[in-house]
Amino acid sequence: MCASWKKLVPHWARSPVYYRPPPWVRNWEAHHIKPWKFVGPGVVSRLPKHYIKRKIELISEEPRPVHWEPINKKYSVRDVTTGLAERVQIQNIAIPVFYPEQADQGLWGGEGIVQGYYRKKLRRRSSPKLWKPKVFNFFLYSEILDRWMEIAITQRTLDLIDEALGFDNYILKTHERDLKSQLGNKLKREMLLALVRKSLHPSNPKKREELLEKYKEFIIPEEEAEWVGLTIKEAIIKQLNIEKIQELKNKTPLQDIFVDELVKELQEKNEAGSSELPGGSIFEKFMPFKTPEKPST
Amino acid sequence: MRGLVACRLCSPLFKDIQSLFVTQMKKQSSSSKVNELKSNYLEKLQEKGLGQPSASYVLKRRYPMRLVKKGSVPFFKKKNYVYEEVDKKKMEKNMGKDAKTAPVMEKEPPMPVILTRDVLGLGVKGDLVFMKKNMARLYLLPVGIAVYSTPENRALYPVQTEPEPDPEAEMLRFKTLSTEKMTEFLRKMNLYIPMSAHNDWTLTTKHVRIAFRWHSVVVPEENIQLPAVAITGPNTELQPFDIAVKVKEDIIVNVRSFIQPWYNDKEEYSQEIEAIKELKQKYPPYLKASPEVMELQRERQEKDHTFRHLLHCSPSIFVKEACELALKKHFAELQGKDFKEEPSFKFKIFLERKDHPKWRKVVMSKVMNLPAESL
Numbered sequence: 001m002c003a004s005w006k007k008l009v010p011h012w013a014r015s016p017v018y019y020r021p022p023p024w025v026r027n028w029e030a031h032h033i034k035p036w037k038f039v040g041p042g043v044v045s046r047l048p049k050h051y052i053k054r055k056i057e058l059i060s061e062e063p064r065p066v067h068w069e070p071i072n073k074k075y076s077v078r079d080v081t082t083g084l085a086e087r088v089q090i091q092n093i094a095i096p097v098f099y100p101e102q103a104d105q106g107l108w109g110g111e112g113i114v115q116g117y118y119r120k121k122l123r124r125r126s127s128p129k130l131w132k133p134k135v136f137n138f139f140l141y142s143e144i145l146d147r148w149m150e151i152a153i154t155q156r157t158l159d160l161i162d163e164a165l166g167f168d169n170y171i172l173k174t175h176e177r178d179l180k181s182q183l184g185n186k187l188k189r190e191m192l193l194a195l196v197r198k199s200l201h202p203s204n205p206k207k208r209e210e211l212l213e214k215y216k217e218f219i220i221p222e223e224e225a226e227w228v229g230l231t232i233k234e235a236i237i238k239q240l241n242i243e244k245i246q247e248l249k250n251k252t253p254l255q256d257i258f259v260d261e262l263v264k265e266l267q268e269k270n271e272a273g274s275s276e277l278p279g280g281s282i283f284e285k286f287m288p289f290k291t292p293e294k295p296s297t
Numbered sequence: 298m299r300g301l302v303a304c305r306l307c308s309p310l311f312k313d314i315q316s317l318f319v320t321q322m323k324k325q326s327s328s329s330k331v332n333e334l335k336s337n338y339l340e341k342l343q344e345k346g347l348g349q350p351s352a353s354y355v356l357k358r359r360y361p362m363r364l365v366k367k368g369s370v371p372f373f374k375k376k377n378y379v380y381e382e383v384d385k386k387k388m389e390k391n392m393g394k395d396a397k398t399a400p401v402m403e404k405e406p407p408m409p410v411i412l413t414r415d416v417l418g419l420g421v422k423g424d425l426v427f428m429k430k431n432m433a434r435l436y437l438l439p440v441g442i443a444v445y446s447t448p449e450n451r452a453l454y455p456v457q458t459e460p461e462p463d464p465e466a467e468m469l470r471f472k473t474l475s476t477e478k479m480t481e482f483l484r485k486m487n488l489y490i491p492m493s494a495h496n497d498w499t500l501t502t503k504h505v506r507i508a509f510r511w512h513s514v515v516v517p518e519e520n521i522q523l524p525a526v527a528i529t530g531p532n533t534e535l536q537p538f539d540i541a542v543k544v545k546e547d548i549i550v551n552v553r554s555f556i557q558p559w560y561n562d563k564e565e566y567s568q569e570i571e572a573i574k575e576l577k578q579k580y581p582p583y584l585k586a587s588p589e590v591m592e593l594q595r596e597r598q599e600k601d602h603t604f605r606h607l608l609h610c611s612p613s614i615f616v617k618e619a620c621e622l623a624l625k626k627h628f629a630e631l632q633g634k635d636f637k638e639e640p641s642f643k644f645k646i647f648l649e650r651k652d653h654p655k656w657r658k659v660v661m662s663k664v665m666n667l668p669a670e671s672l
């Protein structure tokens with residue numbers, strides 16, 4: 001290849017990867033939240049306040065690191081060999097991870113896909129690589145819901161379940177930002193509602209009392225438990241339905257209004273005196289769709 | 298030698314038996330020295346930060362990132378996406394090889410677990426046992442036989458110093474593992490005693506001893522006890538009866554036995570093949586069950602589950618035990634007796650997981666000879 005091959009080949013066609021890895025995604029972008037909509041005209045501002053508080057807590061803190069290890073020190077030293085020891089601050093910046101749609105249908109334990117470059121030796125070029133998690137199907141049992149479930153799972157979730165001392169504890173303890181799956185949020189909602197409504201083992205009252213004492217600290221009022229783990233789209237639909245029902249309850253149908261007016265008119269006329277109405281009989285007035293009289297043949 | 302039964306799993310000499318099973322007891326035992334070594338190993342892992350939950354891959358940046366002001370977004374270059382892999386399992390393995398105080402090194406670090414009741418081969422209620430992680434997650438924890446080891450649970454299940462007095466448990470408390478295996482083998486087996494179908498005969502201990510020999514079991518005649526009602530004559534109707542075998546002075550096992558008619562000529566045998574087939578359908582071998590048992594299993598239809606993935610263990614062992622227990626119940630009900638026998642350790646767990654879809658489908662498919670997809 002000649003020396004000026006770079007002019008012939010454009011910059012976007014040189015590397016084997018035709019696109020760059022995605023940029024650093026902000027916390028509120030990853031969860032599809034627009035925090036400026038919580039204040040202002042719109043449905044999002046009318047959502048219940050305990051729900052908005054939970055979403056802000058979701059965004060405020062960073063999730064637990066999964067595919068990288070943070071350094072707990074504050075400062076490090078640079079250029080020790082030359083004798084000019086400088087103190088350099090350490091900032092733990094996360095590795096950007098991509099979570100596909102299949103992660104919402106399983107419990108991957110915070111794992112995802114990482115796209116980057118690697119090189120085996122220093123004098124070589126870096127080549128692109130996709131690091132993927134090992135996912136397999138596994139059966140898990142939940143005491144509160146009293147059922148076995150087949151879930152796509154990684155080795156990390158099994159270690160986290162042992163850390164939390166139980167599958168139910170794992171789902172109730174971990175926050176949404178660490179679960180990272182809609183299935184986990186849905187199970188959390190079911191468990192919290194079952195604990196509040198006391199709809200656990202319906203045929204076994206002894207076990208119901210044992211579990212209610214075991215999971216005492218996780219009980220939340222029912223109004224808040226219905227809104228735990230919902231995405232903003234689902235919450236908007238729920239809020240609109242609630243508002244529509246309230247509107248219909250407040251409204252009175254027109255039929256009732258017209259009947260009341262009719263009754264008033266008739267009462268006034270009976271008091272005044274009976275007389276034929278100019279517009280015809282009463283039934284002809286309120287029969288707009290009158291069929292035309294057929295001529296007798 | 299008196300009071301002994303040698304099994305084909307054991308060697309014929311008594312001394313060799315002891316040496317074989319003492320080594321197995323060391324591996325399975327939860328002695329104090331082994332527990333100390335394993336707990337020290339786990340503490341060392343946690344000091345180095347290695348015993349924590351793992352991920353499929355752990356990465357590290359080759360080139361560090363630029364510092365970032367508060368509230369702003371970090372600036373990424375292509376070199377900031379160059380990563381290196383970090384192997385944590387190698388670090389755990391190397392730690393075990395170098396350390397002489399942790400000779401019990403496995404591929405995965407073990408998990409401490411407290412037992413809530415007596416378990417054959419593992420220990421007594423309240424014992425701290427170090428198990429492999431998958432064994433505990435699949436067999437012990439979801440069923441309630443074991444519990445995670447926390448200071449709260451250690452107070453709930455303290456170590457027993459004096460055993461509870463149970464007359465049934467005293468019969469079953471074995472001193473060596475050889476007697477455990479012998480009694481399980483004798484409980485599971487079906488004894489077929491070949492007797493002639495032409496001549497008159499009465500059952501004696503000699504016939505039973507020879508029949509046991511066909512099944513690779515050596516029993517002296519002193520330890521055999523026939524039923525009270527003597528069995529006589531050329532009997533082609535196969536009905537089971539129990540024979541008591543003395544394994545030790547305190548331990549007696551009832552072995553279910555049948556009479557197998559032995560024909561001299563093939564012509565007579567061929568004439569009665571149909572009768573034998575009918576009898577085998579009534580009292581079939583391991584993998585088939587009577588239609589009454591199959592109906593009982595069909596009645597246990599609960600919530601629908603779907604499964605595509607099989608666990609590591611093979612269910613053939615559980616299928617045998619399941620059918621035997623069902624048959625024994627069936628026979629006990631016919632004779633009007635009470636059924637008190639208990640299954641083995643692993644099968645108990647398999648039974649209690651009644652909601653597990655694998656048990657239901659695999660057992661029913663083999664018992665009913667139907668494909669699992671139709672269930």
